[in-house]
Amino acid sequence: MKTNKNFLCYPRASRLKRIMKRISGILLFMFILSACAPAPTAIPTATLVSTETLTATFASAATAHSSIVTSSPTATPVACDPLVADFCITDGHFIFARPILPPDNDSVEETYRFASTAEGTREPHHGVEFINGTGTPVHAAGDGQVIFAGPDEEAVYSPWPKFYGNVIVLRHADGLFTLYAHLSKIEVVAGQTVNMGEKIGEVGLTGSANGSHLHFEVRRGDVEDYFSSLNPELWLAPRVDEGALAISVVNAQGKFQNADFTIQSADATYFVKTYEDALLVGGENAALGLKAGRYRIALLFNGTIYERWIEVQSGKLTQTIIVVH
Numbered sequence: 294m295k296t297n298k299n300f301l302c303y304p305r306a307s308r309l310k311r312i313m314k315r316i317s318g319i320l321l322f323m324f325i326l327s328a329c330a331p332a333p334t335a336i337p338t339a340t341l342v343s344t345e346t347l348t349a350t351f352a353s354a355a356t357a358h359s360s361i362v363t364s365s366p367t368a369t370p371v372a373c374d375p376l377v378a379d380f381c382i383t384d385g386h387f388i389f390a391r392p393i394l395p396p397d398n399d400s401v402e403e404t405y406r407f408a409s410t411a412e413g414t415r416e417p418h419h420g421v422e423f424i425n426g427t428g429t430p431v432h433a434a435g436d437g438q439v440i441f442a443g444p445d446e447e448a449v450y451s452p453w454p455k456f457y458g459n460v461i462v463l464r465h466a467d468g469l470f471t472l473y474a475h476l477s478k479i480e481v482v483a484g485q486t487v488n489m490g491e492k493i494g495e496v497g498l499t500g501s502a503n504g505s506h507l508h509f510e511v512r513r514g515d516v517e518d519y520f521s522s523l524n525p526e527l528w529l530a531p532r533v534d535e536g537a538l539a540i541s542v543v544n545a546q547g548k549f550q551n552a553d554f555t556i557q558s559a560d561a562t563y564f565v566k567t568y569e570d571a572l573l574v575g576g577e578n579a580a581l582g583l584k585a586g587r588y589r590i591a592l593l594f595n596g597t598i599y600e601r602w603i604e605v606q607s608g609k610l611t612q613t614i615i616v617v618h
């Protein structure tokens with residue numbers, strides 16, 4: 294069995310508690326043995342889901358369990374399955390450096406995240422914003438080659454000419470590209486090779502920009518396809534003491550479902566919407582960077598409140614799947 298030692302697994306502690314009453318002590322003991330690492334802290338109870346969900350959870354947990362007890366004692370642990378566990382923590386693929394460096398503002402603007410519409414007032418967002426003053430240095434997110442540097446007089450990288458203003462597009466390994474828009478100054482030329490962290494231009498408000506900021510995109514595949522953009526928060530190295538959370542809200546058939554939800558910690562609450570449909574190109578339909586810590590996700594869907602407690606670790610990716618009915 295192919296496994297990944299970087300995966301950690303967190304059992305559904307609150308559900309296990311209820312399942313305990315339904316199964317024998319032996320089965321419970323065997324299940325606990327199979328459930329990877331223990332939950333780091335006590336997880337609050339009262340997950341408000343239907344009985345069918347609990348039954349389905351137990352059935353899938355039991356299936357996972359039986360595959361483990363038949364393996365040899367020296368077998369490596371089964372990879373965390375976010376369909377079974379409350380959440381899984383992996384290394385993710387944070388291969389890009391942030392294009393803005395401290396002390397400038399290197400945090401993603403929360404009001405207009407990837408694939409959001411700013412409450413319906415804007416086009417679904419194909420990137421993220423770093424709000425900074427004109428002249429703030431912009432750095433290459435990775436080693437690569439400049440494939441475009443200049444004003445977008447023609448509609449190549451978006452459906453509209455003069456949309457990005459002064460824009461730089463870099464090609465990286467593995468079919469990935471990064472795009473830096475609305476620049477006041479461009480300091481590279483097409484064909485040039487750049488290194489991660491190298492200064493390539495300066496923040497501005499050229500093109501379709503209300504204020505001075507860097508619009509940053511990650512694309513994969515056909516760079517001229519406006520819909521090849523991915524959520525940069527899953528590709529950029531998290532800020533100090535932060536990680537990222539990727540959420541999939543799906544129905545029983547695994548199809549993405551639109552939902553609004555809150556993500557709450559002891560000192561912050563985030564109101565999040567799942568992606569606009571046109572940007573469902575990744576394995577998730579919501580994602581954001583978060584400070585390391587524990588969070589409660591609460592989601593209302595068809596009259597049922599779905600609650601999930603998850604943990605975000607520094608420099609890691611937390612994945613969770615919420616199945617709604």
Ligand SMILES: [Zn+2]
Pocket residue numbers: 418420421422507508509
């Ligand atoms: Zn933008």
